[in-house]
Amino acid sequence: EKTKITNQVSKRDCFEDLANLLISNSGSQTTPATQRVVIIIDEFDGIPQTVVSDFLHSLRRIYLSGVDSRCPFSLGIVGVKSITQLNYDRSISPFNIQDEFALPNFTLEQVQELLAQYTEAVGQVFAPEVIKALHRQTAGQPFLVNRFAQILTEELNIPKTECIDMTHFSEAHTRLLRERNVNIQHLITNIRKNRRFETLLMGIISRDRGVDFNLDNEYIDELSAYGVLSEDPDGFCKIANPIYQYWVMEMFQLTINGWEGEYFQDNKILVKPGNTASSTVNKGN
Known part of the structure; x- marks a missing residue:
């Protein structure tokens, strides 16, 4: 809604080019189209x-x-919600015109394969514990995995003949926690959309009570769609990954009473009594 078109001429040219493209590739009843035009719209739910x-x-x-004439062959819309989740005109049934799929997080094996491609191309290797720690801290979230790897391979200036070890991982991890990249900015924006999110997230983090992962709950469903929440093995809500949890705690300046480091048990994060979670920085594992 805040987006402004600054160049009306370019806008007109864009739609004229699209119309011409559709005409030239529409074909006829006797002559099939030589090409198909697919339109992809990002941030559709915005x-x-x-x-x-x-x-x-x-x-x-x-x-x-x-009718195929002057029509796109297919349309792809990209967003955190599907058409069925959005509050649009219910007279328009999407079920017979759409096919949707979700992009899952990377598994540990996929992260290993991704980094192996870099090693094959460059020759620089990752210590096995670095790969496991990277996956554990990101839970395989694609942006975080790639950003983590980018810091390690491009920004720390580690000699290519040197193995990337846990010392490098710790430095990259600290840098990642301190930056507000586009993924973290979206996280913050989405969480601040509703004050009820804060109450829910604080309850989950403080572990005062287990919160059932119930997608019939509109707040849990929305936070899950944003990638903030996921389901733990016991069927309760958990923050999707330790990096997101750190930022949620930063946002709300959550004071945790007692030793509430269970979520980060494998990651060596402990919060002392009386300290705010924002004062802790995971140093790596």
């Missing part, structure tokens, strides 16, 4: 609902008409 409603009606008419 578009004003009044605009999206008309857009969805147009898609619906295209789908029902069965």
Whole structure:
């Protein structure tokens, strides 16, 4: 809603080019199209609902008409929510025009494979404990994994003949915790959308009570969609990864009574009685 178009000429040229592209690739009943045009719209759930409603009606008419002329072959929308989760016009049924999929986090094996590609290309190796710690701290969140690896391989200026070890990992981890990259900024923005999120997250972190991971709860469902919450083996809510937990604690300046380091038990994080969680920095594992 805050986005402003600064160049009207470029906007007009863009839509004219798109129309020409659709015409040139539309084909006919006797001559099939030589190319297919696929449109991908990012941040779809951030578009004003009044605009999206008309857009969805147009898609619906295209789908029902069965006409290929001057129409995109397919449309991909990218966002944290699907059409069915958004509060749009319920007269528009999305079930027969959409196919959705979620991008899961990397497994440990996938992180190992990713870093092995770097080793193969450059020759620099990672200590096995570094790879495990990187996956543990990020829980395989794709942006965090890649940003962590970027700091290790590009920004710390580690000689390429030197093995990347836990000392390097600790330095990269501290740097990652202290920066507000785009992923962390989105995390902060999403959490601050609703004051009820703070109450829920503080209850989960302080472990005063277990909170069932119930997606019928609109707040849990929304935080899960944002990638903030996930389900632990016992069916309770947990913060998706230790890096997110650190930032949640930073945001709310959460004071933890007693030794509440269980979530970080493998990561050597302990919070002393009376200290705020924001004063702790995980040094690595």
